[in-house]
Amino acid sequence: MISPQRCELPWQEPQAMARILRARHGEQGLVWLDGDGSELGRWATLAVAPQEIICCRGLPGEPGATNPFNALRGLAPGHWCGWLSYEAAAWVEPGNPWASDGMATLWIARHDPVLRFDLQQRKVWIEATSTAALESLAQKLVTSAQQPRAETVSIPLAAWRHHTTTEQYAAGVQRIRDLIAAGDLFQANLTACCSTAWPQESSAIELFLTLRDACPAPFAGLIISDQNEALLSSSPERFLQVSAQGAVQTRPIKGTRPRHSEPEQDANLAAELVCSDKDRAENVMIVDLLRNDLGRTCQPGSIQVPQLVGLESYASVHHLTSVVEGQLKAGLSWVDLLETCWPGGSISGAPKLRACQRLHELEPTSRGPYCGSLLRIDWDGSFDSNILIRSLLRQGDTLRAHAGCGIVADSDPLCEAEELMWKLQPLLEALT
Template sequence: MRLLKTISWQEPLDIVSSLKNEQENWIMLYSGLKNDFTGTRSILAMKPQRQITSSDFSELEKALSSDKHEQDNAWIGYLGYGLKNSLEELTQDEEFFINMPDMWMINFGLLLIFDHKKKRIDIWGQSEEMLNYVPVPSKTAILNHTIVNTASNMTKGQYLEKVNYIKDAIYRGDLYQANLTRKFYGEIKNAQPADIFVELCKVSPAPYSAILKLDNRFVISSSPERFVHVSAEGNVDTRPIKGSAPRFDDAEKDMKSKEQLQMSEKDRAENLMIVDLSRNDISRHCEEGSVKVEGLFEVTSYATVHHMASTVKGIKKQGCSTSDLIKGCFPPGSMTGAPKIKAMQLCSKLEKVRRGVYSGAIGIFGGDGSADLSVVIRTIIIDDNKFEFQVGGAIVADSCAEKEFDESILKAKAMARVLGIDIEKLKVI
């Protein structure tokens, strides 16, 4: 693959709008909200050459084993939560509404790399012929879909019971924290997933947004959370989120909500547990003494919610592959709890059904050893006329079941709005 052409700036979302009738698989990784902890580029990948759908990491590791230029051997896609079963001795959860492979990674023949800072687009391809497939921007995002038969895998009452079950397990000393999640699902008619993605990015801008067209399925994500970033030089960072508070239209109330989150002992304790877990995860594949915690308990404001996050950095060990490091951290600790294995076992027992793509990671592995992956949250899955999304939160010893329920509904707000679901309805399903 080589640089074919550099063109003037076009908005990535306008490009996405033009792809609604594209038959082949394609992926957009979109940096819809730039912060000092995020990158400055978005990537559109088209013209699939090879793809991996698997239940373990072995095929991807083999594909990444040859050292090449970043674009030459770039693999883009998702790592589903179910890959946990290939890394630890864990049982597979039950299939449910929409079922996806545990991993879906694609090597593409055409890459458009949007540099948000320099306002230019570099077009990389295997041949000049690829220039014929560069899409023309469109601004025709229109939502005409309808939603029917919305349901959940657990009622509010069941969710509250499971929160208290986890608290009892914590009091017994079985674990410190568990991330309990709940799935909403239903039927969607006349869906245009590309338009839904564009609208989600407008309603809830996030630094790690993505849309993946995978045959007749779409993964639509507006994630605020970085899982792991590895530079070609081996610099590693992860930025787990734990701790949330609602946004308000009233500026004074909004600032008070943010300040309360910043000072919350519960949220700080919750965050620190996952920081310690993340530090331990990356330490196994980083140079001794290189792992440091930076920016502890930082609060960042998004469209519908304030989030608390912390950054852990390190330097990858010589001779350690990026895929080994990612495997050592997977699944994201913010989506499991601590200790990680015990928390995953307990959540599987309580949730019963597969999380699927949710709680996994979306992003890119470069042929030069780099990688940049987000945590799969705030994500809608569409499969023909079916949709689903999942929300949850960390349960700790002093969690209030009702407040945890309210926080989970808060996290669904943007997705419900874009889909056209009354947020009040989600409270009583």
């Protein structure tokens, strides 16, 4: 546990400080954990120029591959941010088939100092273990010249190549329904991907700001690695949170409807979601799965469900969200919890390993950081993470967007294909 020094600065919006840091240090190694100003999304964190970077690539058996969970167990005390990819599950269950992805399985960096924003109170502090580092950053930010000018970002919808057509996705939904009818599965989260060329001369910060304006979310974030890779997330879903005292929380999302500009129609869509037996059953099924996952590392009798299938509304969608809580067993850490719960139940299925196997057969592309997590370890050793849905991925000169839907026995293939676009379209339209 580390107790950093703190220095309050005159308020500036996170985007203004992000542009100043980019102008002084470049984008490589920049992390920005963002919120939407709600109670869940009250705090934001921004840092650049990491002190230490850890990067793992590859799957078990591949040359040079390293176990990301072992790397996480070896982290030095400090403030760390990064991502863990969906395919890190290969290190948990090597007997299952997993698709190799070109992006890092784990990229995580330690920063000192960091900027911490209270988006509700409009306050900002520098946190650092060194007085010299704190004062140096404060001087740069307070005396900075006029902030760099915003860039214009535009990616036409026609520029995106969809790797799965609507017909193919609907066929995949039907295949999962057949497997459920045969007793092979109970539920599976089928995803699809589209990609385009990374807009030349564009900054990842400016793309993230464009996404942030259109799709604010409580567990959003931007991570720019030193490997020409980046993730830009507007995720509304927390995966795992662990306090310094071992209190655990997860917030699975299952059930989606689009928002509508007309208030009465918007309310009707929300009511339809709340009354949907299919969406409720899917959410409860994942709650049961996560209760079981948490039970492997939490104290017996500590697991509670304070919110079951509650309605939460965001800029572009309504969601059904549940909350599951527990208390870690003595002697276990957040890494133990993360490893036993990986991958997240809400983006895989039930039974989890069988669902992952069937999804591997049906999905033509690997997921990479999508459906993985953006991770944060705070100074006091507490841990938080999201589920990387509603996210864009940069790998070299390629930009990817993914979306998915949970499929159950009574899923309608064409309706699920339509829901896929509810989730994907706001991301693509934001960048036009």
